[in-house]
Amino acid sequence: MELSTIKEFDGVLLHPSLEIKNGIAVIGFRYREKADEEKELFVIAKEGGIYYQTDRLFEHNNQRYFFEKDKRKLMRIEERWSIASLNKFVNDYSNAKSSSFTNSKSVFEQIKQIYKKYVELEQDGDYSILAAWSIGTYFFPIFSAYSFLNIKAPKRSGKSQCLNLLSQLCFNAIKARPTLAALGDTVDALRGTYLIDQADTLERKGGEELLDILTDSYKKNGGKRRVVNFDKKKREVLEYETYSPKVFASIKELPEDLRDRCFIVPLIRSQRNFPSPDDENEDWKEIRGNLYKLLLTNYDLVSTYYSVRKIEYKNQPDIVGRELELWLPLEVILKALGMDEEVELTKKRFLSQYGFAEYEPAEIEEGVVKAILNQLQDKGETILTPKEISEKMEVELFQAGDTPKQRGAVVGWAIKKFNLSSEKKPRSKEGVRYLFKKEKVETIYKSYFKKGVEHTSLTPEVPKNQNQEQISENTTM
Structure with a gap:
């Protein structure tokens, strides 16, 4: 009797919204081809080339790659960028036109100046950290951990303004209250930046499970989490991918386990009237377009810097443990963008503010x-x-x-x-x-x-x- 053999899947699975793996970077969108029909579109960068396709699989170096779509609903491209801008970028890049290349320093300075235009922070280093953190949300799959932000301030100090600004700048950012449904829609489906308003409610009775999931989700090895959801009297087991950049806006201090994974952004109640970060005041699609281009043309450089700096910190550990985990992505982003002069000042500010977030025993x-x-x-x-x-x-x-x-x-x-x-x-x-x-x-x-x-x-x-x-x-x- 001949025994049957189990055949193992021999391909590589990629997240359809954002993936950086094996020298490949991918951004996924959906777009409307006809009035009643939507399709998926995958922008792929590899070996110096950039192109897009609608198929869910491709080959590279004799290896098959598949987009793990499942029930995930991708971001509509017209909400964040545009088909016309994407077409122009890919065509210009394939023809080596200078317009297809972004100046990394200019992008960083642009994002930093936008933060100065719309919110008031305590120090210049805070603007640098916010700019680097926001840009890093496009590269976060490279890193083994990514710090949370805690926008902490009394009422009427600009928390909503800051969250709205982050929603315009960060990768696939969605502003929502803390719920399992929002976690699935934002993090698992979009690999988006989860902007959590009224984070003070996380300590309320009944929120223990979600708080536990969020606490682990600053690290890639937090992995997928299985939860039991009861909806309309039906029991359903859900599996979520939880690792992603997250922002918590609160009046009070966050729970201690969450707090020491955060960089605290202290807002100041300003005497100035700031403009609203809406489409009337900025061409946000163009700004995000520059960030997409930055990702597709610099992901390999960021990956290299990350590998090198991990080795250097291992040999000269002036920062260790969780402090290093949370700081390193920001340092790598700054160095990869050519902002070396910002590193030491920003590092000093990060560590001083992290001291406020770090758990203090009673x-x-x-x-x-x-x-x-x-x-x-x-x-x-x-x-x-x-x-x-x-x-x-x-x-x-x-x-x-x-x-x-x-x-x-x-x-x-x-x-x-x-x-x-x-x-x-x-x-x-x-x-x-x-x-x-x-x-x-x-x-x-x-x-x-x-x-x-x-x-x-x-x-x-x-x-x-x-x-x-x-x-x-x-x-x-």
Whole structure:
């Protein structure tokens, strides 16, 4: 009996709205060919050539490529660009006419000046960051992570104006309230920039699932998420692609897990009357056309800069972790556009503002860690209950009127939040017991609480005449 063989799909799937992969860049649109008929159109750049086609597959270097359309509805080209402008660009490019090439520096300066025209920000570096971030939304599939923006300001400070401006400039930008439906329409179908108004509502009861999805969606490996949707009494399993640029407009601070993935853009309530960013004041299609051209002619350069800078930062890690993840795309965009003189100033501003977004542990959480460390001073490990830890903390750290049980619960939450324990032991009459190891708790304290070298009750004083190297060697924490 001959066994049947399973045949594996041997092609490469591409997102139909925006893809940058294997030396190929693709932008997808739909257009109206007849009054009652729409078609898809794919603009493809590869090996120095740019063309468009309506078929959902093509070959390149003996490899087949397929556009994974499914139920995705692409952006209408007339809403963002135009058929006439696309035709002219492709024809001019194939004939090597100078009009088909965009000046990268000029595009950056144009976007920066547009932001200055329509919104008032605190510093010049904020305009540079917004310009680089907006341009980066056209290149974001190149990067493994892409920072969120948090437009944070009181009422009547220009948040709506800023969101409207971002909707004109960013790739396939859609302004919507935070819902699973909007996430599917904007991110999964369009790979668009998701502009979330009234982001304060994310902390309301019932929004936990969406908040969890959004929190992971700043990274490419956040991947697709499966969710169960109940609509008209029908149960439906939906699969969403979630990675995309996102902007959150809020009055209050965002939830902490979301906040430390953001660059905060502080708006100022201006005394000026700014024009509205509508079609009467700018030729937005022409501006976006320049951004499309920039993508199609510079995607390989941006990819190269990204690969190089990742290696350089690995060898000289002056920024690490999430700070590097979120900053690197902006630096790459600035360098690829020839804006080297903007990099250091913009980097300084980004890191200073990221410090506001980064999670700051509460005083009581630090008190929990210090209380544990005080019990570990003369030993490598110890077993404690949350109640025992709370009894060794200052009473002022807790809410007035908290019972011993409530204090123990607060301590227990901090233990779980920071993964302070190395092992959970069997319960005793005093409650749950945890094993704490000195090395692990010290590492957590240094990572989350201790800033620089400072003398505390947990670190011995060092004579003032010792240099920094000696301080580092003699400090236990």
